[in-house]
Amino acid sequence: MSSTETLCLKIPLGQQAHAIAREFALEQTTPQKGKQIYLNTLAVYAVYTYLKWLHIDTDTALEKGDSWHPRKRALFDVADLVILNIGKLECRPVKPGETAIYLPPEVMKNRIGYVVVQFSERLQEVQLLGFVRTTTISTTSEQISLASLKPLNFLFDCIPNTVAHPALRASQIQVNLSQWFENLFENSWMALEEVFSNINEKKFALRNVSSFGENSVARAKIIDLGLKLGNQSLVLLVALALFSQQKVEILVQIHPLSEKLYLPSNLRINLFSNTGKIIQEVVSRSNDNFIQLKRFRGDFGESFHIQVSHGNFTIKETFVI
Helix, strand or coil, rough: CCHHHHCCCCCCCCHHHHHHHHHHHHHHCCCHHHHHHHHHHHHHHHHHHHHHHCCCCCHHHHHHHHHHHHHHHHCCCCCEEEECCCCCCCCCCCCCCCCCCEHHHHHHHCCCCCEEEEECCCCCCCEEEEEEEEEHHHCCCEEEEEEHCEEEEHHHHCCCCCCCCCCHHHCCEEEEEHHHHHHHCCCCCCCCCHHHCHHHHHHHHHHHHHHHCCCEEEEEEECCHHHCCCCCCCEEEEEEECCCCCCEEEEEEECCCCCCCCCCCCCCEEEEEECEEEEEEEEEECCCCCEEEECCCCCCCEEEEEEEEECEEEEEEEECC
């Protein structure tokens, strides 16, 4: 099985990504150039989203790239993303049916490598097919065959002090829930509209959260289960609302992502106290389209852990209220 068959990490594209791409495209003088920039912008935004999941520093990565510079994107065919203190990563779009990506002359220098972003007829999500490091291709090559792509984790050989899977870093990050009430969120926790690109998924998730209360705040994080479960991705959704001046009520759910209707069976979600005691456990069945913990409450300053596991796969998130 080739790398293009095994690596199909799906990235949802929400309203914000399309709004930016539309704005950039409308600046152009021809429809052809506008379409090129639209796809380039979405490709860059998809890789930017992926790096956010991995907690890689991307605070100003978009604005620093040529693809975000009005004159440069108008003159050249660029889709670059700046990884701070590392260099430029080129995010090349590929359309359905294409077997290679074309490298314009302007992207063949000053790049650490190329991530290939595959589009389908629907632009609600894309697939990250793989990565090629610049030093492994010929300086005269104008194309990269999709069959020659390496797995995405080869990208992290170019980025010191990172890991190839977001689950390996998650437990090192403490999520400050009290800041959510001030609209301050960690990079990997996104608005529900960004995560649930399918309109039915979005309505379902929002309906569940809206039942939690009008003054609630909710964010979601994508968990990639990788090859163990056919590249299925999950959404960890956390919603909270003030219960009193000292307490917060919390709702935690797991949803499948994109076209998947059901969660994998025997998926476990656990709530741990700060001392490691199991407070709750829920296990999915074969026809569950989501699972959730019973709503629980905590005091400001209190911490707890949420663990999601399936077989040998485990991810743990630490929260402080």
